[in-house]
Amino acid sequence: MAGLPGPGEGRRATAAGGGRPFPRECCEGLGGLEYGQVDVTAMARLFGYVDVTDSGFMAAVLSIAFNPLFWNVVARWEHKTRALSQVFGSPRAACYCLGAVILMLNCVRSHCFTEAMKSQPKLEGLDCHWVYYMGLAILAVGTLFVISSFLALGFTGTFLGDYFGILMEAKVTSFPFSVLDNPMYWGSTAIYLGWSLMHASPAGLLLTAVVAISYTIAVLYEGPFTEEIYRQKQKGAKNK
Secondary structure (H helix, E strand, O other), rough: OOOOOOOOOOOOOOOOOOOOOHHHHOOOHHHOHHHOOHHHHHHHHHHHOOOOHHHHHHHHHHHHHHHHHHHHHHHHHHHHOOHHHHHHHHHHHHHHHHHHHHHHHHHHHHHHHHHHHHHHOOHHOOOOOHHHHHHHHHHHHHHHHHHHHHHHHHHHHHHOOOHHHOOOOOOOOOOOOOOOOHHHHHHHHHHHHHHHHOOHHHHHHHHHHHHHHHHHHHHHHHHHHHHHHHHHHHHHHHHO
16 A cells, blocks of 8 residues: 655644553553553564564665655756756656656555565554554545645646746645645655554554655755745746
8 A cells, every 4th residue: 555655745643541441352462551551661562573674674664765865866966957858858748757757666665565564463452443444544634635735736746846947836825735734745654654553563653654754854855945946936036
C-alpha cells in the first residue's frame, strides 16, 4: 500500500485511556500492560520485534531516504542548468518526465515498505479489530489529504514545476492547505501509519517514523529554496 507523496508539497493522534486497561485480547502481546504504564521498557519490547538488519527492512529504509534526496538533487540541478528542459524540449515536458520517475520510485518504496512488514512478525497487542479499523481511518484521512493536495496543485505544482520555471500565480490556500502545511507529505505519512496499524506491524511503525523524518528534512530543505524562487519572481515583476 502506498501514499502518492508529491515532492512539491508535501501530521497522529493517540487516544487517552484514562488509566483504563485495553481489552485483554488486544494487550496480550504487551503482557497486559495498562496504557498509562507503558514506559521505555515497553517501547524497547515493541522495537525488539523489528530486525533492523533484515535485508528487506534495510531496502525499505534506503528507498524511503533516497526518494526525497533524488527529487531535490535533480530539481535543483535543473533549476541551475535547465539541462532537462533542453533535453526534453520544454520545461513542462521535463517536469512531466521527472514526475513520472518520482511516481515509479514511490511505487518501489511502497513495495519495499510492504514487503518489509510481511517479512517481520506482527505485534499481538496491535492485532485486533479496533486497531485495524483505526488504521483504516488514518489511511483514509491520509488518502484524502494526498488526493486533494494533488487536485489543488495540479501535476506541475505537485512535482516541482517551480524548479522548472513553471510558477503558480498565487499561493494555494484552499483545502487541504487551509488545514495544515505540506498536506501531501503528511498525508502520505498517515497512509503508511494506517497501513502499518492494519498489519499490526512494528516494523511498519518504525518505517513510518523514517518516512516522517525524511519528509521533515525535505521540508526544511525545500521550503527556503522555493521561497527564494518566488522572491526572485516578484523582484523581476517589480523591475519591469
